[in-house]
Amino acid sequence: MNRHVLPNRRPSLTFGVEHGIGGKHSNFTVSIGGDGESSDVREVFVSGPQSPLLDLVRDSAILLSLALQYGCPLETIRHALTRDDADQPATVIGSVVAGIEEVLA
Structure with a gap:
């Protein structure tokens, strides 16, 4: 099984997600395709205030x-x-994941 290696520059979308633990809000950026033809999500980045929860979410995004x-x-x-x-x-x-599907729908 081969990994789809991404180019350094590719289309991306950023959106926010509010999650139930403490009413926190984080921003997610998803990179799309990269081959000029695909609209598939290939990478997810997370940003937000540093916390143990966000560390888990970042690892999940990786x-x-x-x-x-x-x-x-x-x-x-x-x-x-x-x-x-x-x-x-x-x-x-x-x-x-639900947010990605909604944004791409």
Whole structure:
């Protein structure tokens, strides 16, 4: 399995996600494609105030990015993440994946 290596410059979108733990807000930037033809998300960056929670979210975003670069579909990742009783994302990274899908829809 080969990793889809990204060019240094590529289209990106930035959006905010509010997550339930303490009503915190973080910004996420997603890099799209990079091959000039694809609209697939390939990388996720996180920014926000330093905290142990944000450290976990940053690590989750790195793992999400690597999974996408190795070809795992975003939909497969979404179905694997924890959801609450109302079928909403139960984690910050789940909210990010939902936000990506909404932005790209």
